[in-house]
Amino acid sequence: MDNLFLFFIIIIPILFVVLALSLYSFYTKMQYKKIIINTLANTNNKILDKNKMEVNIHSDNWLGKKLKFAGFTKKGSEFVFVIISIGFGLLASFFIYFITNSKVIFIFTTLIFALFPYLFLMKIIKSREEEFNFSLKEIIDKVTSMMKSGVGFEQALKKSILTCKSKLTKDVFNIYVNEKSIIGEDKCFEKMFNIIESKELRIFYLTISIGRKSGGKFSNTLEKLRQTLQDQGEIKQEITSSTKEIKVGTYMIIALTFFTYIMMNNALDNSLNAHFFGSDIGKIQMFFIIVWVAFGIFINNLLTKIK
Structure with a gap:
């Protein structure tokens, strides 16, 4: 009976992982072909490059979005994370099983410990968000001060990014600096929203959009945003x-x-x-x-x- 139990708790998870990887490989191949066909049908002269197709394949995946917020952007991160979760749950449950010798406890601990990597992932996302928001407030302060001194928004933002101490914040805003002239401001912020979870960044984007549409300088609007974020931090x-x-x-x-x-x-x-x-x-x-x-x-x- 124990041998049969060990067979089920060892072989079945392994088979599940192998099956999941096989299905994932089949799914990516089908999506790859589908994108090529659609691209040929729509443009008739251009095929999206491989990297862009990979982004399109994974952009709507809920777990993929969370992993991107945590800084894991490589292909297959979702299934690696699932394998880690299952493996961690099984290893921790085996340890408890050898102590308690209870199959009921083993099943429940497997389910519980399998959630631990997700909790750790959410902790990483929260840490990145706090780091980014803190640096964003500093950038807004510097941009506002320079704009009041007569410096243009683009120049003020670039100078503020260069003096930023957070590598994460620099990497996020470098998308705007390097690609704005190519894909436009809105697309740049969309890409930024995909790699960092920050409500403050979305508010910053809306402030810029409203300021540009209203015409002229919008340093007063940024000043109000800065004061709002400062008050929010004190309340927090x-x-x-x-x-x-x-x-x-x-x-x-x-x-x-x-x-x-x-x-x-x-x-x-x-x-x-x-x-x-x-x-x-x-x-x-x-x-x-x-x-x-x-x-x-x-x-x-x-x-x-x-x-």
């Missing part, structure tokens, strides 16, 4: 300070529960440990208790994050 700091109290209270309750368990276990001559860690049913119960507490902490963090 106040909210963060307020929500820390809620999180500390949650951790205090968990710590109190932990110490209560220890005292009850000592008072009952170690019978709680014997049940929860010495029996199969007790291990399953303890596992779901831990999962429930972790889920409660996760929900609490979501509720205390105010955008």
